[in-house]
Amino acid sequence: MRIVIVEDNVLLSEGLKLLLGTRGHEVVAVAEDAEGFAAALREHSPDLAIVDVRLPPGFRDEGVHAAIAARAEYPGLPVLVLSQYVEQDYAGELLSDGRGGVGYLLKDRVGRVSEFVEALDRVVEGGTVMDPEVVRQLLTRRTGDTLESLTSRELEVLALMAEGRGNGEIAELLFVTPNAVHKHIGNIFAKLGLAPTDSGHRRVRAVLAYLEHR
Template sequence: MRVVIAEDNVLLSSGLELLLTAKGFDVAAIAQDAPGFVAAVTEHRPDVTIVDVRLPPSFRDEGLRAALRVRRRYPGLPVLVLSQYVEQQYASELISDGRGGVGYLLKDRVSRVSEFVDALRRVAAGGTVMDPEVIAQLLTRRAHDPIDDLTPREREVLALMSAGEDNAAIAARLVITENAVHKHIGNIFAKLGLSPDDSGHRRVLAVLTYLSRRP
């Protein structure tokens, strides 16, 4: 089973390589930054990948965003995120694509080698493995729920978005113009704090916000 690792900490990446090799994995490449990870995946087409969230140069969320890029390029490519941090925005998108083959473990909470190896195998087989702390943080609501700021019409639009309807279908259902739908969606994005920088992800993030607060 071929593995590509994205980890800038040399000691940790070397330790992972030794561990996985001993367990019968083939470590095809170790990348220390996001572009190197994307290139390694393209070259080796691994069976599973291990990715740290924070990679050079800014050490923010480059690793997780790179994982999303390769998942879009190779749908269903198994990704196990191994990090010290829970990056809520992009983690939600990674988990929500419905294809499986996703894991998110916190480095400090991995207590046994056997559990980690088992988690990696389950992700490679298309399963989902989540640290309970990751789930807790992803589901934590802010004290003020931004959904409460939406008008009744905006909530109707968001509900139809969550059902998978496109703008034309929403307009037909609500008997309004597509331009009106577009304006409502713009208002929803603004009230949920989804900036234009997230233009490729705002729709799914808005839906996740809506679904996470439903009883």
């Protein structure tokens, strides 16, 4: 996997390069700001971009907007955004195009190497990955009639979908059969008004509804 890292903290970017290299991936460029990110994309056409939420010069949300702009210019570009803290609005912005291939993780997750690398693989495969802590906070703060129509089990399934879990993983984690998970997901789609014609994007749109109705 060929990866571009967008991170102004040299220690973190070098740590990521070392970590990814030991897992057989190639970091083709490291950028420190949105301009450098754009140049790296043009030059290298990477398989994945890992982007910090806050970049120079303002250190606010430059990384999120750079990621969104990159996906607009290069449709389908997998992007994993790293944040120091839970900032729920940013997660919603990333998912707003409904295409998948995006992730939002807290930087602490990088230290859990297996989880982090697994998240990268899911994003590259077109999945969506939300940090479990983001999901936990959203679950405890949820409001809105749409999500209130879901059962407690359906909310559990939706929370795991937001983490990027596949049906098989969800079944194992909840100690239920894959058929039961399939049924729960069908109920979630129906209650959220996601028609079968939304081929390939219903999981993303369900997670986006989860983020929006917090």
